[in-house]
Amino acid sequence: MEAVKSIDLIGKRQVQATAANWLIKLRNLWGDHPTLVVGLFIVGVTCILALLADWIAPYDPIKLNLTQTLLPPSSLHILGTDDLGRDILTRVLFGARISLLVGVSAVALGLAMGTILGLVSGYWGSQVDNVIMRVMDALLSIPALLLAIGITAALGPGLNNVIIAISIIYVPAFARMVRGQVLSLREQEFIKAAQVVGVRTWEIIFRHLLPNALTPIIVLGSLRLASAILTEAGLSFLGIGVRPPTPSWGSMVSLGKPYMETAPWVVFTPGAAIFIIILGLSFMGEGIRDALDPRLRTQIGAR
Amino acid sequence: MATYIARRLLYVVPVVILVSILVFSLLHLAGGDPAVMMLGAEATPEDIARLHTEMGLDRPLYEQYLTWLGRVARGDLGRSIHPTRFYVSDLILQRLPVTLQLGLQAMILSLITGIPIGVMAGRKRGSRLDLLALNLSAFGISMPGFLLGLVLIFVFSLWLRWVPPSGYLPPLKDPIGNLRLMILPTVTMSAFLFAFVVRMTRSSVVEAMSQEFIITARAKGLGELLVVRRHALKVALIPVVTIVGLQLGHVLGGSVIVEYIFALPGLGKLTIDAVYARDFPVVQGTILVMSVGFVLVNLAVDLIYGYLDPRIKYN
Numbered sequence: 001m002e003a004v005k006s007i008d009l010i011g012k013r014q015v016q017a018t019a020a021n022w023l024i025k026l027r028n029l030w031g032d033h034p035t036l037v038v039g040l041f042i043v044g045v046t047c048i049l050a051l052l053a054d055w056i057a058p059y060d061p062i063k064l065n066l067t068q069t070l071l072p073p074s075s076l077h078i079l080g081t082d083d084l085g086r087d088i089l090t091r092v093l094f095g096a097r098i099s100l101l102v103g104v105s106a107v108a109l110g111l112a113m114g115t116i117l118g119l120v121s122g123y124w125g126s127q128v129d130n131v132i133m134r135v136m137d138a139l140l141s142i143p144a145l146l147l148a149i150g151i152t153a154a155l156g157p158g159l160n161n162v163i164i165a166i167s168i169i170y171v172p173a174f175a176r177m178v179r180g181q182v183l184s185l186r187e188q189e190f191i192k193a194a195q196v197v198g199v200r201t202w203e204i205i206f207r208h209l210l211p212n213a214l215t216p217i218i219v220l221g222s223l224r225l226a227s228a229i230l231t232e233a234g235l236s237f238l239g240i241g242v243r244p245p246t247p248s249w250g251s252m253v254s255l256g257k258p259y260m261e262t263a264p265w266v267v268f269t270p271g272a273a274i275f276i277i278i279l280g281l282s283f284m285g286e287g288i289r290d291a292l293d294p295r296l297r298t299q300i301g302a303r
Numbered sequence: 304m305a306t307y308i309a310r311r312l313l314y315v316v317p318v319v320i321l322v323s324i325l326v327f328s329l330l331h332l333a334g335g336d337p338a339v340m341m342l343g344a345e346a347t348p349e350d351i352a353r354l355h356t357e358m359g360l361d362r363p364l365y366e367q368y369l370t371w372l373g374r375v376a377r378g379d380l381g382r383s384i385h386p387t388r389f390y391v392s393d394l395i396l397q398r399l400p401v402t403l404q405l406g407l408q409a410m411i412l413s414l415i416t417g418i419p420i421g422v423m424a425g426r427k428r429g430s431r432l433d434l435l436a437l438n439l440s441a442f443g444i445s446m447p448g449f450l451l452g453l454v455l456i457f458v459f460s461l462w463l464r465w466v467p468p469s470g471y472l473p474p475l476k477d478p479i480g481n482l483r484l485m486i487l488p489t490v491t492m493s494a495f496l497f498a499f500v501v502r503m504t505r506s507s508v509v510e511a512m513s514q515e516f517i518i519t520a521r522a523k524g525l526g527e528l529l530v531v532r533r534h535a536l537k538v539a540l541i542p543v544v545t546i547v548g549l550q551l552g553h554v555l556g557g558s559v560i561v562e563y564i565f566a567l568p569g570l571g572k573l574t575i576d577a578v579y580a581r582d583f584p585v586v587q588g589t590i591l592v593m594s595v596g597f598v599l600v601n602l603a604v605d606l607i608y609g610y611l612d613p614r615i616k617y618n
């Protein structure tokens with residue numbers, strides 16, 4: 001009996017100890033990297049809201065209600081309604097899904113393509129390297145938004161095409177950085193040892209080179225998220241991104257523009273949502289960079 | 304120095320050629336018949352056939368590209384598929400001054416506001432002013448251009464009624480009217496650049512202030528103002544001014560959105576209107592011209608930077 005009690009007590013204490021530990025860790029994180037905590041908070045809340053949109057959104061995001069158009073914020077519609085009578089809070093919540101989906105997929109796709117090109121370029125060197133890097137230079141020479149506009153113009157609007165168009169913007173940055181990492185890693189003992197022992201090339205690349213280049217890849221990826229979401233919003237604002245009636249923040253701003261004088265909430269609610277998520281993501285990205293490796297500060301700037 | 308310039312020039316050639324290949328391939332990116340893509344499904348077979356012969360779409364791709372490149376090299380960017388059949392080069396020359404004015408004004412505005420704030424922040428790192436500057440620049444970077452533009456229209460045109468919300472007047476005909484209409488677009492365009500200038504200046508000044516020649520200047524009893532003005536700034540501002548030049552890409556990309564919001568007839572508006580009309584010769588022409596311009600400005604900036612900062616080695 002006594003023994004069970006004491007075990008119970010130990011268990012409780014351990015729980016308390018881990019909880020206290022976590023609190024201390026959180027407090028230290030707050031002390032060392034306050035921007036990271038703020039950024040993670042904003043991004044975390046947005047993700048949760050986006051995931052729960054089906055359950056917490058009060059209305060249907062697409063169904064029209066022409067008797068309720070352009071209503072100002074009230075207890076029925078907390079953020080008002082748009083020109084087609086749709087609840088703006090609902091559309092902003094569902095719009096978060098599109099923004100996050102496009103942002104994360106575009107960066108992931110660009111990261112994957114850029115990383116592979118960078119690994120190939122850095123490992124094989126010589127002519128392969130030369131060709132890949134010149135193509136990357138050319139891609140960087142086309143202003144980012146123009147490149148995305150050109151690609152969506154060719155492929156046509158729509159969710160997948162927007163993701164592809166935005167991802168291509170980020171390929172050169174990843175390729176260049178990974179290449180640089182590979183160039184310096186290639187000369188190190190453990191890679192040379194692996195080559196001498198006869199480890200297969202793809203195994204050297206993916207088991208030895210890639211894991212060692214991972215930190216800057218993660219940092220660059222998190223820094224690019226904000227700009228990817230901004231680009232999606234811009235394309236949708238111009239009417240060549242995600243197509244209405246799918247709720248995208250950019251297109252909501254654009255469609256609300258004619259009613260700006262009489263019903264400013266239609267424009268500025270989704271606008272504020274974009275601003276907040278961009279702020280959160282750039283805080284998070286810069287926080288991750290400073291927390292993981294402050295030396296990257298000078299290497300990885302903004303594009 | 305001469306070999307450096309020569310090498311830098313030689314490096315530009317393949318990049319420009321690759322850019323032209325990328326821009327050319329935009330038309331064929333979607334697969335299918337580019338003529339059908341441009342004219343739409345309702346086009347008559349005769350129209351499609353005419354566009355085929357005009358643009359040489361029946362010939363093999365490399366032949367199309369080489370013909371196109373040959374024409375582009377002679378300044379012929381083709382003709383709009385729009386019934387007006389304007390020459391793309393004429394359209395671009397017509398619209399270029401608007402975008403240039405907008406871009407230059409935005410760059411100047413961001414420099415004259417961003418540099419003083421960046422210098423003050425960098426001199427007193429960690430102070431309240433520094434924090435304010437950092438927050439301001441975080442704000443400028445997170446604010447989407449189209450949102451800022453609409454906020455400015457809402458406040459200064461719809462509410463205070465100080466300036467008209469959108470439109471354009473040529474500066475030679477009506478300089479005052481032109482400026483009144485250009486104020487909001489210029490501010491919109493400069494927000495991101497401003498944030499960038501503040502950050503760059505701040506870190507550049509912080510770095511300069513920690514160098515030995517500053518300690519020497521202080522040790523010989525020079526007043527703080529002179530130390531900053533005569534010694535620190537000279538070194539700190541070179542990278543700032545040149546790196547702002549490199550932000551031209553952002554200005555050119557941003558011009559699409561800013562000119563769209565404020566109905567300015569510049570290159571950006573030309574591009575997006577052409578995208579709506581699926582007028583690919585115009586889309587390709589504007590993207591090509593802006594990209595090559597961007598490459599050449601980068602080149603010029605590099606060379607000027609090398610000239611200004613003798614610490615750069617040319618090997």
